[in-house]
Amino acid sequence: MRKKDLEATKHFFWVAGGRPTFKTLQCVFCKEEKPLEEFSEMQVAKATFDLHAPALTNVDVKLISCLKCTAPPRETLTCCKCSKTKPLDQFARVQRRNAERPRCLKCMKKHRDEDVNDSDPDYSSDGSSLSETWDDYS
Template identity: 50%
Template sequence: MIRSPHACVIVPPFCVILFRSIAKQPQQYQTLKCVFCQQEKPLDAFSKSQLNKVLPNEFAPWVDPSKKNISCKKCTAGSNTSLKCMLCGITKPLDQFAKNQRREAEKARCLKCMKKRAEEDPWATEPDSDDDDDDDY
């Protein structure tokens, strides 16, 4: 090794390249631990989006995967395939709900109930007044 006048160590270029490649390549993990079931599982038990959270990214600083919270495919919640209509109370498949109704599952109304509601005459019902007198105005 040759010392420069600025007290820095000068190393041959191949050592610098080797050091950079080792520094960029953290330990390759064969298994990861699911945060919910607490089991060590192989990488194929996790979705791509979960793996992207923990596996090395050349554009982001490296973080130890054991400090990240990821869940395996079995512990990850699946997508809804049905909704319960708030008017009729029947659980129906998603294709029987308008896309707008699917956004808030608690307030979802099926197409049949929405059609029935649209056909009703809003003026056909009795007024909601408890008073029999209309003179109070």
């Protein structure tokens, strides 16, 4: 498409340097043309022509979704050990990325403190057996 053809469309306007900038974008989910304010900065940056990108990068079709169609950020996770739903600050960053099987900080501490090779039951100072469960750490 020639520069003159692009100037006539409602989707682009030209800035200094001769590179196109979008006025509106189409959401891939709701299929509506929306102004840039209805997209996150990351989505707008993803759709923008990158002058320094490798060849053919700007030719690829970009899948852009508006704020309304984008899922809200996750605020809680459920620990796979204690099965409790907790806020994100009670999970390590690595565990937050592992959304399939996250372990909370308390369960990670218990796992780290356990002796994997110890098969004998723990005994208290009075000689009675201790039976700790995952719930004791919650």
